[in-house]
Amino acid sequence: MKKGVLLVNLGSPDSPEPQDVKKYLGEFLMDERVIDIPYLARTALVKGIILKTRPKASAAAYKKIWWDEGSPLIVISERLQKGIQKQVDVPVALAMRYGSMTIKKGLQKLVDQGVEEVLLFPLYPQFAMATTETITVLAEELRQASFPHLKIESVPAFYNKPDYIEVLSNSVKKHLEGKQIDHLLFSYHGVPERHIRKSDVTKSHCKMDGSCCATPSKAHEFCYRHQCLEVTRLVAEKLNLQAGTFSTSFQSRLGFDPWLLPYTDRTIERLGKNGIKNMAIVTPAFVSDCLETLEEIAMEGQEIFHEMGGKEFTTIPCLNDDKPFVDLLSHWINTWVTS
Structure with a gap:
């Protein structure tokens, strides 16, 4: 079976403009593992209150940190993906849990390259319902609905490695x-x-x-x-x-x-x-x-x-695409590929 890797991070609005931030926040906050209250109450809270006030303030915050190349999170994640791809011999794709770089698109990129076995790599050192779990659950739902032939293995929390x-x-x-x-x-x-x-x-x-x-x-x-x-x-x-x-x-x-x-x-x-x-x-x-x-x-x-x-x-900056971090993730992936 041909192997491939899907790196997954949180996501970002397409732009720091209020309309894009509102769309992004709506998807993020309506996730039942982020705001884990009954659907009707979550809808009333998110769509009836939060999305009427928060997007403008969040957009202003995003504008403070937005880079010429785009969202820092996206740009850095893309650099990380490219750095890893140089060190491994299997396809490495990148997706986001929320926003336009969807997990479905990421899986499709791998499938289009003939991948049959995917290492799902949530880019979170610690496990949480609102991060790792929501990624693995959605990936399995997508597998059953659109990619039934795929085998998906998830990387567990690596906080103590x-x-x-x-x-x-x-x-x-x-x-x-x-x-x-x-x-x-x-x-x-x-x-x-x-x-x-x-x-x-x-x-x-x-x-x-x-x-x-x-x-x-x-x-x-x-x-x-x-x-x-x-x-x-x-x-x-x-x-x-x-x-x-x-x-x-x-x-x-x-x-x-x-x-x-x-x-x-x-x-x-x-x-x-x-x-x-x-x-x-x-x-x-x-x-x-x-x-x-x-x-x-x-x-x-x-x-x-x-x-x-x-x-x-x-x-202190995050590990981002620092060479030691790229080397580490590449080593883990290569170990999985040869296992």
């Missing part, structure tokens, strides 16, 4: 070289607390009490919170960071339900108020820089820190 931790740690170290940093903040995309409980395969382990993520359990295979905390722990260990000089937070909350704590914006504010003058922030839930890293962190986060009296705010 030693070679990934090595690449991530080296990237952090490189971007902090020569800087005097008082505190390193690991900021991950937030999710509602109920997503953690829903993903608990044991139906009893996750209690969100501060200890369950550190207690061994098969629930950790699908626990986003545990996997985020584990990345922080492993990188801190690799870099020999001292207790109190680093911490974990969660960004990008939406609505009024409880989301994972602590919140990134409030953590940055607290650090500034507590006298931290030089801080750095890394965002390991993202492999490609995007709106959440380039605008929410590098712009809004820096503004909050300076308002609280902070001086130097260092944003």
